[in-house]
Amino acid sequence: MSIDRSQVDHAAELARLELSDDERERLRGELGQILQAFEALNTLDTEHISPTAQVIPLGNVERDDVAAGSLPQDAVLDNAPRVEDGQIRVPPVLDES
Amino acid sequence: MTTAYRTVIGLETHVQLRTRSKMFCGCAADYANARPNTHVCPVCLGMPGVLPVINREAVDHTIRTGLALNCEIPEYAKFDRKNYAYPDLMKWYQISQYDLPLCVNGHFDVEVNGATTRVGITRVHLEEDTARLTHVTAADGAPASLIDVNRSGAPLMEIVSEPDIQTPAEAMAYGEKLRALLRWIGVSTANMEDGALRIDANISVWPEGEPVGDVKVEVKNMNSFRSLGRALAFEIERQTARRERGQPIEQETRGWDESAGVTRSQRTKEYAHDYRYFPEPDLPPLHVTRQRVDALRAALPRLPDQVAADLINQGAPEADVAELVQDRPLTDYTLAVIEAGASAGEAVTWIVHEFRRALNAQTNKSAAIPIPPAEVASLLALRAKGSVSSTMAGEVLDEMFATGKSASTIVEARGPQISGQDELLAIARQVIQENPQAVQDYRDGKGRAIQYLMGQVMRITRGKANPSAVSTLIRTQLDAME
């Protein structure tokens, strides 16, 4: 399975990665190999196995609706690049929400 | 020749659920008046290595909503990651539900001008809310975005309708009725002004007779039902004009600008909707047992539609009933008044108009209604017997609110209704004498003059006169004067 440059560019854009031409070419090869490894799954006979979205034998892990404590504000803001008025300050973004 | 068009509207409603804690962590969910970033922990801050745990009450609220919307509740549900990069999303993904939501295939009946439209409910699913972004000019004068993480991870339910809505009025009716239902079953405050209820619309306009295609416009940022109606009306006009000119409708997201009264395109790159959903590996799936669904169903209150149908059957006017069932505490109260012996028709109409006026005048609006329902029933009985006039009943009610005294005590203290002809006659003559303009108006055929003169008599008698006796008396006097 091989992937082309535009697929690499698309994945890079989604991940907000800026890649050099060398990196794009190298990743094209590496991503192709990763996908090829997954291709091995297609050789298995799964006809009698129902699909699942989980790989661990757990279900219904829920908690009671009880409020516990939160972090102090300065701890929350500790990793923020910049802080203003008790909020995390980031470069202006277009409001698209 | 002009082409006829038809409009296809589907609504996506986000509802903040009423829980004590957030969706996947123990942070308190009542952050509304909190300082920014004080209801935040490593889980809702999206720190690496943390483990979310599902809030059971949020799941129950979603199932309650699904049941109230006539949905099927599948036995198996799971959460998925919806990936996108935006600063309101701490993890760069939102935990949501993709292909196996908690509720599917429901319906919701909406009334507009007496006609009922059945709107299909595609699904109701559960997800987490995002952080709040504000766009400001920062202290240093530079433009910036500020992030308050308090809302991040709050439980958020999304109700997706089928595209069964055809007019802005239907969309507004759907929103208003849904808000009342959510409050009725207690799953949300559903206050639009607080952002607890947010409605986005998908809308497209098609030439009549042609098949409906895939292209639709998503409209956002409506902060009230009125804005919802206005935004949809604008889109119908805009899309129809494009069709008329032979221009295609582009698939896009548009934001409603309330002050300008227009929708504007929100340019987003085409990859914006490449969400790359995949099953959330940190959350085991949910097996929703039939016992759980049955227990939730059994504990649901009787729904507004059922209560309304009962009241209408018992003779209450439809319009007043529709008004009443917007408010569950008042509906419960009315049912108790009826239980105490009042007729449904009288109780509903009087409570919606007169009682609610007096109730709204109370300063402490959050408190329970202080008058026992049986007292209101006995006041209504006195009114039905003619012992108190309608006007006086309102005053007696105000006094009941103010003093806590019983209806009969107040009525007795006020003395009997004035029906002695001589006393009334004197008052009527006095009023006629003092209001020559109204008398002239009556002669000129203005029917409202009678109302005015009656009002004056009622004011002087403090509502203790029998209205129909007063009306007859005034007419007789006026006609005798000619």
Ligand SMILES: [Zn+2]
């Ligand atoms: Zn938290």
